[in-house]
Amino acid sequence: MTTINPLLFNQPMSSHDRLYENLAKNAHTIKPNENKAVLVDENIFQSAASALKDSGKDVYNFSKAIKTGEITDNNLGRINDLGMKLGSLLIASYLALNSKTKTDAAMKFVGGGAFLASMSLWPKIFINTPAKLIHGVDVDKKYISAQGDKKDLYLDNQYIVWDITGIKEEDREKHRMVALQNRTLNLATVAFGAPLMTSLIGNVAQPFVYNKIVEHNYKKASKLMKNPKTFGEYIQNSQSLPIDSQSLDKLFKSYEKAGKSPDKQMFEQLSKMFNFASLADVVKDKDDINILKEFSTNRVVEQFQDLYQQKAVVRTSSLENILQDFEIANDITDDFEEAAMMGKKARKAKLSQQSSSLSDDKIKQIINDLGENPTISKTKEVLTEHNFTTKQIDEIVSNKQLRLDSNGFYETVKKYNKTVFSKMRGNIKAYLDALNPIAGSKYESITTKTFNDSMTNLIKKLDIKYSSKNSNNTLKGLKDSSVDETIEILSNIFKNAVGKTKTKDEYIDLLKNITGEPISDLTDLIDNFSKESYLNALAPKKGIESLDKAIFGTIEPSAQDPTKKIFSKGGVVSTFVNYINCKKLDLLSVKVKPIICANFERRLKEDPDFKKHGSQLIDMMRKIAYDGTASLRQNSGFTKDVNLYQKAIKILFDKESFKDEEKVMPGIRTIVGELQEFSGTNKENFFRAGSFATLMKQQATKLYNDKSWLRKFGKMAIILSISTLLIQPFFGKVKNPDNQKKDGGAK
Amino acid sequence: MCVRCFGVKMQRITNPVAKPVPKTGYYIDKEKIKEEHAKNESHIPQKQGFLTNAKVYAHKLTNDVVTYFPKGFQGSKNSDFYEYLSMGIVPNLIGSFMLIYTSCGANKFFNAQDSASASKGAKMMGMGVVLFALGKWLHSKISNFGVKKSTDINLEQKYINKNAELPENGEKQGIVREQKPGVYDSVTFFRDDLLAYDGELNHGSRYYYKDKIAKKAGIDKPLNSPDQEINKRIRGVKARTTALQNIGKYIVAATCVALGSQEAFGEINFRSLKSIKNSFKKGFKQFLGEGKDRSFIHKHAGKALLGLSVVSTLLSWLIPVIAFKQKPDTLKTQLDPNKETEVC
Structure with missing residues (x-):
């Protein structure tokens, strides 16, 4: 303000005073510059795309910082996130390199990605959305500052760019409070929520990844085994594996x-x-x-x-x-x-x-x-x-x-090694590489998956519960049982299940449920590996015939029955054919054993003659049906009373009693008939897959462990989510709301 | 009085020389000023040593639980950015614990064999988490140490900030809280003023710190106004070092996690020192490729990671220092009135 000296009232004003007077008169029309900052308004897809773009900008800013040393604080902080992503990628890659199965390796990346995602998903789902719904405040609002950096609007509680938001003054205090309280809640809960979310995502994703890998193996093998020609080409193109020529040299030189x-x-x-x-x-x-x-x-x-x-x-x-x-x-x-x-x-x-x-x-x-x-x-x-x-x-x-x-x-021996023998070795390795993802006991072979799935299906269809105070016929009971107890528990479970079926149709439905999906496609595929037309691809083409035949083994027509083939023992063909037959039998037995157990229980329930066999015989039959390992033969039960054992086998595997089961699995009477002639040689293979009781116990233990983990941490996750949601309405209580200024003016 | 000093007779001067009279017209009690300044104003504390960072971390953590989280939940208008960043320590700690807990928290349901293998996995994960934090810390420590030796800029220097809060809840006066941020926390707004005031109060010249930095930068003649030239270099060092550390510390951390995932750590017994030593020795050997024969990459991945961490640590020391020591053609000793500055 100009000072007005009353003695100088009529003095003319200097230019300086005139300017100042002008300014004073027009002060209320002078505004500050427009804010160059802009709100960011994106939907989900746009924000995903701009997240990628921002990562690219981070790399550019990083290189600019190294070159010129100039960078803003916000961008310097974002380089930290970039480093964290890089670190996670390195950790996931290293751990995947060291993992033993493909599923494990893939899950490392899934877990890493799930962790990074859940750090932003947890607030999005449980904090930002409720805040928006209950209070109408978008806690996560972003804006682009005048320097061009993308920042959170409510990042700094004491510096919020209100001008660009369009929020009225009376609401600003509430918005600020809600945002601050929610961001604090996020810091308090994300440490619990993100790891839980990651584990739960991993839990859900793992079977999915596993199934995809097994399916991929199966498709690859199916394509390969479509006809002998493709299989032959695959074997031809395989790499040769010579044995170390140095060892041959050493032997000869000595x-x-x-x-x-x-x-x-x-x-x-x-x-x-x-x-x-x-x-x-x-x-x-x-x-x-x-x-x-x-x-x-x-x-x-x-x-x-x-x-x-x-x-x-x-x-x-x-x-x-x-x-x-x-x-x-x-x-x-x-x-x-x-x-x-x-x-x-x-x-x-x-x-x-x-x-x-x-x-x-x-x-x-x-x-x-x-x-x-x-x-x-x-x-x-x-x-x-x-x-x-x-x-x-x-x-x-x-x-x-x-x-x-x-x-x-x-020289001949060395040449033989380099040419024919190395090719034979390469062929055999290629054969094994194609066979074992299907028929091997590997974790990711479809055979293993079929075993596990059959057991899981059985557990589900027999309605075995997690645990119970009253009875032991639960997953917990199976997990904690010894071998004899397992047989008893399984017998009780089957008895209950069969007892529930009143009519024959219900019984057949039960059998259909517990056997699950047919496996003829799989056994056919495995069967191909042992067909002569396919095995021919492995035979050596040109070499020293006698030596080749001796090393590879021979396939000769039998002198007694020319339609039958004899394979030289220890040779390639006989070894593979034996292995394939065992595997097929293993797979088949997994489907057959539950039927035999159900049949046993049903006969015990309905057939009056059956109950007349003494309790000792019935016990032995029960053991054979549920355990039935080849070791049972060395079991004292067998050696003590061979006759009883043979009798048990004869009654248990009585072809005539399996008429109804034929509707569920055609051909079962043949199998059962063969088992009746159990003398110990190749019928022993029926029991090779491990006892039915042990397989069930293993799968039950696995399911019990999984469920226990889920119960504990699922409970934790639910409690955390609900308490996070319940706190939300208590936020945003502005003290003295009437004091919020309604009109503008410099503050 | 006579005193013996090296066998030679000395005579003590009994009449001391009079104290020199100060040139100004009034008496300045510098000690008192320092005391009051330290009590009421933001300042750089004199005693800063090895444990300073640990003490600051503990200070932040205690205040998190006692002050900052309650203030945040109440929606107080005095909750500022420093408090928000300090609160960020808590999810870091809890999250690490949770990662280990989800691996072994359900053990009581499992039978002995499954429980043992779950414990093994949890131990390896636990080692991984601990070594992750250790790796990040180690990288930053080494890098800052190198930069300090070569440029005399202590990037970890902390100061005490007296934060006067607004009155809350109908009180008349707000509380003054103590915060412990770092002098160089911000690139564009590092606490130049505190360095100057500290230099003037405790070392005699406002440009004490800047002159030391200038000497390390290889500038021989004394600068009239060091701010112009040296501020640019300080910002450059801080920007480059932090940018490189933010990437490098995760590379070192990844190496440490990779080390912690070796089979040898599955059998570690935390109660016996011998077991810890053995596990580390065996684990290190396995990390460098012993027993890994699946492929070339499988065998040498550990060595590659180790090499990468060493390279990144060295780079985060060397690159800022090299850029710091670059001399422009003309050294500006006077303030340039025509230089444009940006107003945010």
């Missing part, structure tokens, strides 16, 4: 250094090396190693011997020497002392005097017939032609003075 020629010991060592069991070092997979252990190539020793005979070259000069001394040694045995004093020529002269032995001409003829570089087998042939007896030939060939060049043999 013999050369010692001046020895190959003997039986070396052939035995070679046969061990050329055994497919050596693949166990390459595969490292338990299923594959179990199969490879069944290979044996003891019969190969002879083949190597034959090969040696064919490839080792006889030094004809040394043979000549031997032949020259040959017959004389026989005659001289009478007059040993005299012979010892004789020289070579004298001996020869005596020989030519005494016997119709080899003349020089004959020897020359033999040497001529042999030709250059004769092999041992050729030598034997030629000697046979010249009327030497087998005994004489063996004596000549095993003479220590016979110099042999074994290089030919060594």
Whole structure:
């Protein structure tokens, strides 16, 4: 304000005073500059897209900060989030690298992503949405500041850019309070909520990921096994796996250094090396190693011997020497002392005097017939032609003075390793790689999944509860039971289930429920692996036929029944066919066993003759039905009373009693009939998959553990969510709401 | 009086020289000023050492539970950004605990074998969480130490902020609370003024700190107005160091989590020192590739991570220092009145 000196009233105003007066008069029309900040208004999809864009901007800001050293505080803080994402990615990648199954590896990334997402999902769902609904306050509102940074509107409680929001002055205090209280609530609860949410998301996602991986394996195998041609191509294109040539070199060099020629010991060592069991070092997979252990190539020793005979070259000069001394040694045995004093020529002269032995001409003829570089087998042939007896030939060939060049043999063996044998090894590995994701006991094979799913289905359809105070027939009871208790519990459960069915139709419905999905597609797929047309792809194409046959094994038509094939034991084909049959039987037994148990309980309930068998017999039948492991044979029950055991088998697996079950599983009467002839050889395979009781107990334990975890942490999550939601109405109570200023003016 | 000093007879001066008279017209009691200043104004405390950061963390944590969270829940208008950032410590701690708890909290339901394997997983996860925090801390510590040695800027320097609050709930006067932020918390608004005042009060010149920094930057002649030149460099160092640390600390943390996930830590017994030592030794060997034969990447992933962490720690030391020591062609010693400044 200008000071007005009353003595100067009529003085003219200076330009300075005039300007000042003008300013004072117009002060109420002067406004501050427009705020360059802008609210951000996006829907879900746009915000997802702009989140990506912002991450890109973060990288740009990071590089700008390094180059020029200029950055705003907000962007510097956002680089922290970028680092956290990078760190999570590194952790997930490293842990996935070290995990043993593909599901585990995939879940690491799912878990990492779920954690990062739930840190923003938890407030979005449980804090921001209720605040919006109850108080009408958008706690998460964002704006772009005048410097171009995207910030939360309510980030700093004492600096809120109200101008751009359009919120009326009387509401501002309430909005500020609600926002502050909710952000504090978020800080208090997100530490509990985000890990719980992550675990629950992981829990839900894991079966999904597992199923996808198993399905993928199944589809891959189905495509491969569509016809023998595709399978053959797959095997052809597989990589060769030669055994370490250094070990062969070492073996051969040791013999050369010692001046020895190959003997039986070396052939035995070679046969061990050329055994497919050596693949166990390459595969490292338990299923594959179990199969490879069944290979044996003891019969190969002879083949190597034959090969040696064919490839080792006889030094004809040394043979000549031997032949020259040959017959004389026989005659001289009478007059040993005299012979010892004789020289070579004298001996020869005596020989030519005494016997119709080899003349020089004959020897020359033999040497001529042999030709250059004769092999041992050729030598034997030629000697046979010249009327030497087998005994004489063996004596000549095993003479220590016979110099042999074994290089030919060594080279052949090494070449065989590089070409035929390495290809055979590669083929077998490729076969195992295709087979075991389907039929192996791996966690992610469809066979394992079928076992687990069948047991889970059974548990569900038999209505086995989590736990109960009154009875032990629950998951908890199964988890805590010993073997005998498991049998008792299962028997009670089946008895209850069968007891509930009043009519035959209900019983058949129950059976249909508990057997679940048919597995014929799966068993057919597995069956293909053992068909001759597919196994032919594994056979070696070109090589040393006898050695190949010996190593690979042979498939011969049976002398008694030409339609049947005989496989050489320990060979490739017989090992695989055996394995496949066992696997098929395992899968089938999982479906068959519940039917046998239900049938047993039903007969016990309805058939009056059945109950007349003594309690001892019934107990034994119960054990066989529910446990039925091959170890039951070594069980004292069997050894004590073999007759009782046989009787139990005969009654339990009585074909005629399974007429109704035929409607559910056609062919079960055949299976049951075969089991009735249980004598212990291949029927034992029916019990190989592990006892039914043990499988049920394992699956029940797993389900019980999962449910327990879910109960505890699901409860925690629910309590947390509900308490977070219940606090919401208590927010936003403004003190002295009438004091909020209604008109504008500088504050 | 005679005194013996190295065998030579010395005579003590008994008449002391008179104290010099101050040049100003009134008496200044500097100690009293310092005392009052320390009590009422924001200032940089003299004693800052190794434990300062730990003490500040404890101070924040206690105040979180006692003051900041209640203020936040009441919607108080005195809850400011410092308190919001301090409250952020709590979810960090609780979240780490929860990650371990969800792995082993349901153990009492499991039977012995399942419980043991769940405990094993929980132990490895626990080691991972602990080592995660350790890794972040270690990286920041090393980087700040290096920067301090080379540029004389202590990026972790804390000050005491006297925050005078508005009166609440009908009270007449607001409480004055103590906060402990860092001097260099903000890049654009670092507490230049506190450094100057501290320099003037305790070291004789307002430019005490800036002159030390200038010397490290290789500027030989004394600058008339160091602010212009040195502020730019301080901001550069802070921006670069923090940006690199914000990425690097997570790389080091990832390496530590990877170390904690080794099988050897599944068997650690926290009560026996020997078991801890053994587990660490075995775990480290496994981390560097022992027993991992699945593939090349599988064997050497640990070494790669370790190398990456070392490189990132070194870079977060070297890059800011190199940029700090770069000399422009002309050194401005006077204030430039024509330089444009941005008004936010």
